Amino acid sequence: MAEPYYLTTAIHYPNGRPHIGHAYEMIAADAIARFQRQQGRDVFFQTGTDEHGLKMVKTARDRGVEVRALADEMSGYFREMAELLDISCDRFIRTSEPEHYAASQAIWQAMADAGDLYLDRYEGWYSVRDEAFYEEKELTEGEGGAKLSPQGTPVEWTAEETWFFKLSKYQQPLLDFYAANPDFIRPESRRNEVLRFVEGGLVDLSVSRTSFDWGVPVPGSPGHVMYVWVDALTNYLTGAGYPHDPERVAKYWPADLHLIGKDIVRFHAVYWPAFLMSAKIALPRQVFGHGFLLNRGEKMSKSVGNVVDPMALARLYGVDALRYFLLRDVSFGNDGTFSDEAIVTRANADLSNSFGNLAQRVLAFIAKNLDGLVEAGTPDPADTALLREVETACEGFTRSFSDLSLSQGLEAWMAGVFACNQYIDVQAPWALRKTDPARMHAVLGTLLKAIRRLAVTIQPVVPGSAAKLLDQLGPEGDAGFRIAPPTPIFPRLELKEDV
CATH class of the missing domain: 1.10.730.10 (Isoleucyl-tRNA Synthetase; Domain 1)
Known part of the structure; x- marks a missing residue:
């Protein structure tokens, strides 16, 4: 029987259309999935969209649409991109699916049963953009004295009743796990960042919100929805059949590889393993944090106007030319730069x-x-x-x-x-x-x-x-196969103006 191999991308946050960074991660994961299938593995490859959280609520409000309508529309663009880029995913998951709600509530209950959740009041700094809480010592100062997260995003002071997860309890178990599993976090630069963060001390994590209702309801706690990262990370278990299909869970869990961007390594290499330890579920085998794609060496942003539509690039130069360029020219794990000239x-x-x-x-x-x-x-x-x-x-x-x-x-x-x-x-x-x-x-x-x-x-x-x-x-070993006049497989590309 073929050995299982379970591979995931991060699920993409659909408060806007997909950008080249989303495409890069999908393409890299797809190449790995196809390669593992070639090696005879029974591959399960999952990608999808992460649809809850305050950022989605605010985007929907700004556009004057229902948040579910926004999620449906935007998730459709990510699915369209996956099809165009020849992504051979076995499941495109959406966190708004009922099956995922059941998995999220099951892991919540398991953490509660372990005595790791308690109700208290949260006061602290929160970045809507990152959907993340930050300690004072992590913040930097921006223009006009504004406080910014380590990612350079605005933070705001938040105060509300919330459920907390006893993250501090797992500081030493996490450090012990990293020591016993040196390849759990790759590349090594990401591993070192995580080690420094955990060694610096962990504080308990706010894991519910009451200021909006677009999310997975907390079991037995009316008015509370789960902090988006609890339910987002649980998508990997949902795909493996948790909790309703124990045979499937036994086959595909733990995941072999979570392929993610370097900006969300903390969630995957600190919070996620701690949640799993609490719920008494095996930890994934590896988290790989790839680098960012830079447009001609510059970070992409809407304000600068250099955000590139990957579907437009694929249509201009061909899907396989784009796939090959991204995997050949970007050293995997490091930041890379791209341009139309470089692709051609x-x-x-x-x-x-x-x-x-x-x-x-x-x-x-x-x-x-x-x-x-x-x-x-x-x-x-x-x-x-x-x-x-x-x-x-x-x-x-x-x-x-x-x-x-x-x-x-x-x-x-x-x-x-x-x-x-x-x-x-x-x-x-x-x-x-x-x-x-x-x-x-x-x-x-x-x-x-x-x-x-x-x-x-x-x-x-x-x-x-x-x-x-x-x-x-023609078929290998078929001596009678007659080769027809070929059509070029890789026609020469010409540089096109204005993607």
Whole structure:
């Protein structure tokens, strides 16, 4: 039976349309999910939208619409983006689903049964933008003396009756867990940030609100809804079947990977494990906090006017060109920068000029000169050496992707493409056609094997394009398959103005 692999993105907050950062996370998660399926794992891949909280209430009020109508509309845009970007998620979850309400109330009850929830009055600083509480010592000063969160967002003083979670009780258990599981938080820079935060002391966390009602009702406490992060984080358990499907929970939980942005590592690596410890539920195996995407080196913001619509980019340059660029040019875990020029340059250099041109030359030559058929040839040492190089490149891709080193994996794969291009130039099958047809067939047969291996390997990153190329190559081992005149898989891109 295939070993399960449960992978999640953060669920996206739909108070606005999706931006390129949402697309980047979805694409990275999708490539990992497809890669794990290739390795024979029984993958469950979940993404979706996080629809509760004060920010949604305020956005709906500003727009003059019902909050549920806003959630329905905006969640639809995220689902549309997932479909356009070829995201192979097994479930698109919405936190407004009744099934999710049941899971959130079940974990709440489990934390209550552990004696970790108590009613008190909260007074402190709250960021609506981050949906997060901050201590005084964490705040910075902005223009005019305004207080700002560590993320640079405005905070406001909040006072209301609220349920508290005994986060302070879990300071040492969390530190013990981090020590015993050094790969729980990655990359190491995020792990170090979390360790410093927890070692600095944890204070109990306000986990309910009474100032609005758009959220999951707290069991047995009329007027209280759950703090949005309690219910948002629980979506990962909802997807695994908690609490109504214990067999499914046993199969997919704990999650293998929570893939998230670096700005929400605290919620996933401190609050979430503490909630799970309280509820006596196993902790996820890994939380990976990726970096931000910068537009030409600048952080994107609506006020600056440099926010980019990922769907417009995908339609301009192609879904697979965008997917490849984001995974190849951004070192996974670090911040990365993008521009139209960078997308065009990378896609043309690697996909069009190198891999696409290689496949086009070989397939077109076979279709035109050999009536689409390649005969079996006797391999010589050069052929064996090429196939070994390609295999080494693909194994490098596999090792790197297993370790979430995505850009390094693509760099390793490109070494196989370069080896094929060098080989075809040296072997010159167009010259062998006149001087040694048998050798020509051996060379072409070797190239077909190498191109197929490269296409299969890269399929998690460029699924649509790789599938088209594999269709043109025909079934592996089918000596009677006749290669038709090919259509270019990776046409050269031209820079377009104004995305």
